[in-house]
Amino acid sequence: MSTSMKIGYYPGCSAKGSSLDYELSSSEVCRILGIVSSEIDEWNCCGSTPAHAVSTELSAALCTRNLVQATKQGADIVMTPCPSCLSNLRHARERMQNPEFKKRVDELLDEPAPEVLPEATSVMQMIGKLCSAEDIKSHVRQSLAGIRIAPYYGCLMSRPAELMNFGDPENPTLMEELLAACGADSVLDFPLKTECCGASAGIPHRPLTSVNSGRILDVAVKMEADCICVCCPLCQMNLDLRQKQAERQVNAKFGIPVLYYTQLMGLAFGCDPKTLGLNKLIVSADRIVDRIRALNTARKEAQGGNAA
């Protein structure tokens, strides 16, 4: 796979902290698939929910600075793993096309932003765009067949529909397509896949978060999922690190591992679990790793037996 498109990589703050494992696994998967990008120089926080909750103009100014930095280093497009960053970057780019809004934001910046700002996309969409299912299959060393996976996108990746351009906003399927290319044949039709987990209120209002994430965890467990597969650092932290809080809220025991889709893809590509940051998960994913190995070994033995 080759491309002349220059990709500016925007990690987002959580990639350097609470979602270190997302950064490790997505860069490993991109490396294997040959997706080359360069980190945006001096990138800053997009402001996340707090900035847009306080002021649309402040949020747009923080995001625009990143898009301008990307332009300065010659990037044609900006790529980020985090749906929250993505939503803010895309909102800013769209709003900056309104001259009155742009004027207000330019007043906050060191110099007025250029008329045209680069588009932003997710790592997931970039993989989907640049790699066919066959490309992905060619890297699979251990199939994900037999693992029951609940695909969970969260609320930001596909909404607002016109802005995020992520397929059906209530039933996106890109994650399932990538997992299927890795051999997954037991991806569940998860009805809560785009419900909000409530992460942004985790610190100031715990019940708002625990009730919503408790429901998501509960349904996944009742559907007998082996794991939940996510693409958002906030969802992951909420469903994994805060899983015990959700258990207390809804009076249940879950104990279900919550992995990034890039961690599952990396396991399929035969990467060492440690290089994918699997040791960073609070609910251990060891049994998923063991089960993938056991199922693959059993399949190989069965095939070997047939051949002999």
Added chain:
Amino acid sequence: MQDTPLNIVQGRDLSFIREVEAESGQKVSNCYQCGNCSAGCPAAFTYDLQTNQIMRAVQLGLKDKVLNSKSIWMCLSCSTCSLRCPNNIDVANVMETLRHMARRENRVNVPVMNKFWLSFLNTVRAFGRSFEIGTMVLYMLRSLRLTTDVDLAPGALSKGKLGFKPHVVPDGGAKAVARIFRRYEERARREGVRP
């Protein structure tokens, strides 16, 4: 939850709907009360006025009722309401606009939410990037909720997920971000609103 009917005789401000429509760019007057927004809202159980009631109150010009409500602070900005509105109103955008209007007028009826946002933004202003432990400490001091999430600390720290040192944007980038915040605050002060 709202038990008494909306009082539409007192406190009506008929210019309010025009202001909300102009600032949000949304035709709130198109709302015909189907209730889809309230039905799908993940934060509904924390609201004092349900989303469709907020929309109706805006139509009626009940400015105080709306801007003093808790709901506009509890909205998670997940946009489920906007997606399901049969009249294509971006309801989440209206909720956010109302929150901005309330903030500017210094009406903050769920202070913990505002305190959390300010704590987060303080770290962005200081370092150019958000700093998770710094946000927590500032929030605990501001809200005097000193045991917030202490149950998470052992797990998060042992996995090395939370760093004790902030990530500072290199090469003057952090200062550039601080200048954005400074200009934002100076302008708000000039315009006589709460930043």
